[in-house]
Amino acid sequence: xxxxxxxxxxxxxxxxxxxxxxxxxxxxxxxxxxxxxxxxxxxxxxxxxxxxxxxxxxxxxxxxxxxxxxxxxxxxxxxxxxxxxxxxxxxxxxxxxxxxxxxxxxxxxxxxxxxxxxxxxxxxxxxxxxxxxxxxxxxxxxxxxxxxxxxxxxxxxxxxxxxxxxxxxxxxxxxxxxxxxxxxxxxxxxxxxxxxxxxxxxxxxxxxxxxxxxxxxxxxxxxxxxxxx
Amino acid sequence: xxxxxxxxxxxxxxxxxxxxxxxxxxxxxxxxxxxxxxxxxxxxxxxxxxxxxxxxxxxxxxxxxxxxxxxxxxxxxxxxxxxxxxxxxxxxxxxxxxxxxxxxxxxxxxxxxxxxxxxxxxxxxxxxxxxxxxxxxxxxxxxxxxxxxxxxxxxxxxxxxxxxxxxxxxxxxxxxxxxxxxxxxxxxxxxxxxxxxxx
Numbered sequence: 350x351x352x353x354x355x356x357x358x359x360x361x362x363x364x365x366x367x368x369x370x371x372x373x374x375x376x377x378x379x380x381x382x383x384x385x386x387x388x389x390x391x392x393x394x395x396x397x398x399x400x401x402x403x404x405x406x407x408x409x410x411x412x413x414x415x416x417x418x419x420x421x422x423x424x425x426x427x428x429x430x431x432x433x434x435x436x437x438x439x440x441x442x443x444x445x446x447x448x449x450x451x452x453x454x455x456x457x458x459x460x461x462x463x464x465x466x467x468x469x470x471x472x473x474x475x476x477x478x479x480x481x482x483x484x485x486x487x488x489x490x491x492x493x494x495x496x497x498x499x500x501x502x503x504x505x506x507x508x509x510x511x512x513x514x515x516x517x518x519x520x521x522x523x524x525x526x527x528x529x530x531x532x533x534x535x536x537x538x539x540x541x542x543x544x545x546x547x548x549x550x551x552x553x554x555x556x557x558x559x560x561x562x563x564x565x566x567x568x569x570x571x572x573x574x575x576x577x578x
Numbered sequence: 579x580x581x582x583x584x585x586x587x588x589x590x591x592x593x594x595x596x597x598x599x600x601x602x603x604x605x606x607x608x609x610x611x612x613x614x615x616x617x618x619x620x621x622x623x624x625x626x627x628x629x630x631x632x633x634x635x636x637x638x639x640x641x642x643x644x645x646x647x648x649x650x651x652x653x654x655x656x657x658x659x660x661x662x663x664x665x666x667x668x669x670x671x672x673x674x675x676x677x678x679x680x681x682x683x684x685x686x687x688x689x690x691x692x693x694x695x696x697x698x699x700x701x702x703x704x705x706x707x708x709x710x711x712x713x714x715x716x717x718x719x720x721x722x723x724x725x726x727x728x729x730x731x732x733x734x735x736x737x738x739x740x741x742x743x744x745x746x747x748x749x750x751x752x753x754x755x756x757x758x759x760x761x762x763x764x765x766x767x768x769x770x771x772x773x774x775x776x777x
Binding site: 397399419420421422424425429431434435437439440441444445448449476492496 | 744746747748751752754755756757758759760761762765768769770772773776
């Protein structure tokens with residue numbers, strides 16, 4: 350279980366998140382929902398102890414305190430897909446994958462890349478380099494599959510992509526659940542998330558958790574906006 | 579340019595220390611693919627490479643305060659790949675002279691852990707027609723200071739010269755992205771080194 354207790358998060362001395370208490374169980378899909386600037390991405394980055402953030406409170410994974418663990422160590426069991434994946438021209442994707450995967454199976458990677466709609470030569474390009482916005486999201490999904498982490502946090506992976514990719518994403522979200530992972534999706538896409546078998550919706554507004562419960566809340570938010578809180 | 583002229587030229591700009599150095603001159607006539615390793619010490623090196631339709635790989639290792647001049651006389655289609663592995667103070671001057679109807683494709687890889695000044699010039703004189711000189715430089719630096727000065731001196735209108743440089747370095751944002759993929763500083767450095775060797 351991933352457990353967050355009394356978490357306050359500051360960025361540049363500004364309080365972004367206040368008194369966050371949440372629990373995430375294995376084999377469940379969570380949706381973090383909220384208006385722009387409500388602290389959704391900050392929450393994800395706080396879980397991975399991003400060094401730009403100052404924190405108070407505790408974060409536990411399987412009862413182990415990971416609050417102050419280094420990002421690269423937390424990333425050994427947690428995958429976070431960036432909203433805007435960074436382009437790295439100087440490192441080829443092939444080399445990156447050889448370092449971060451336990452088993453670099455080129456045939457399998459190429460076949461998965463093809464299935465997800467990545468360009469044929471993506472392994473020989475720089476990481477995310479010269480990929481379109483949609484292709485970067487495809488590469489993020491590829492990483493989430495290959496890395497096989499027990500916690501997966503996907504930050505707006507469903508924005509700026511076509512319906513074909515959304516169907517694939519939907520499939521893999523179920524797969525991750527089946528594989529007993531903790532899956533956390535940050536999204537703004539009503540149409541897409543309403544189709545998903547979400548176990549819990551967490552609504553964040555102005556850095557505070559306003560709701561934790563079933564997905565019926567999405568209909569209300571769609572109708573009345575975030576003023577329902 | 580002869581070795582005396584080269585020494586005098588560099589003396590103007592660099593340390594007095596070179597006054598006491600010996601000049602070691604060598605000439606290489608190359609007409610098949612070849613690998614040459616040059617280990618520098620406290621001397622001034624003056625090398626002339628006459629290369630005819632071949633590929634040459636040169637590795638220059640330096641731990642001292644050294645100076646080296648390499649003149650490449652290029653005939654036909656030539657490829658030159660130079661790896662400079664420096665952990666001392668190195669002054670290096672490469673002159674690529676491309677003759678008529680010839681082409682040179684030169685790669686200079688610099689792995690620098692201290693101080694290096696590299697001046698590289700592609701020279702095509704006014705009588706050398708239909709020639710092409712290309713120079714690509716790649717720098718990988720570990721706590722070093724590097725000054726790279728590429729020069730294209732193309733006197734003939736029917737000939738061409740190209741130059742490109744690249745520093746293998748990551749921005750903070752790029753490093754942070756890699757940390758989110760479980761890589762620590764040492765691993766990131768190893769990856770960059772691997773990419774440098776791949777070029």
